[in-house]
Amino acid sequence: MTIELHTWDTPNGRKISVALEEMELPYDVLPVDIRNKQQFEESFLRISPNNKIPAIVDPDGPDGRPISVFESGAILFYLARKTGKFLPADLRGQTLVMEWLMWQMGGFGPMPGQVHHFRALPDESDRRYGLQRFSAETRRLYGVLDRRLAAGEYVAGAVSIADFAILGWAWRHERHQVDLADYPNVARWYEAMMARPAVQRGFARKLD
Structure with a gap:
């Protein structure tokens, strides 16, 4: 159905x-x-x-x-x-996936989303503080992801729902004013994910 x-x-x-x-x-x-x-x-x-x-x-x-x-x-x-x-069948594997899924839900989504919001404001003075604050945190989160992906091909072992969740936001990296060349492990992962036919x-x- x-x-x-x-x-x-x-x-x-x-x-x-x-x-x-x-x-x-x-x-x-x-x-x-x-x-x-x-x-x-x-x-x-x-x-x-x-x-x-x-x-x-x-x-x-x-x-x-x-x-x-x-x-x-x-x-x-x-x-x-x-x-x-x-989603792995074993509890240890599931926990790893859920950690990174929750990381996306709690940070790598809300923070870039604030960047989207403040970039859209017409008044430069209204935008400046918000962009400085949330852009810095967004770049920090990309760094967290880059360090994680230095240890493996995907964020939680095999490709998982955590990768799908993070990809939805990494897709907008240009709107975040983030150059993936600054995060080579994220760039490699992103290219591999986007090459998947599905x-x-x-x-x-x-x-x-």
Whole structure:
């Protein structure tokens, strides 16, 4: 049965389209136009209580009944558990994946997102402080990721949902005003991830 992906063309939306392609799950995209505040409509609120994209509805839930899931990290975990893919079976391996998934959710997303926000402000004086603060923290997080990737091909052993989560935001590195040449391990990982056919399909899928 086909999963409904309620989303828009954002880093968090791309995490899920990439994961669905990698997991070979059929899905339909139902655009939620956040520019026109569609995320606040009652119909979307029923599946995403926080009024944020993305959200999914899986008609073939774990007990045979439909299930809706909101928050991109929770969606990735749900899909990994549903398919048995991109999440190790052992607790040690799962813990490593979850550490890096939570790192993305708590830092490598909120901080670059603030850079997006302050870069868009029309008044230079309004932008300056925010950009200095959040750009510095964003570069620090890229450094954390670079050091991690010096130890292996992917962030948590084999490719996993943590890589998909981080990739959704690394995709916007130019908007973060980050040159990946300054982070060679991230650059290598990013090139390898973007070369994966399913990742390419996930980014090619129209979400808006």
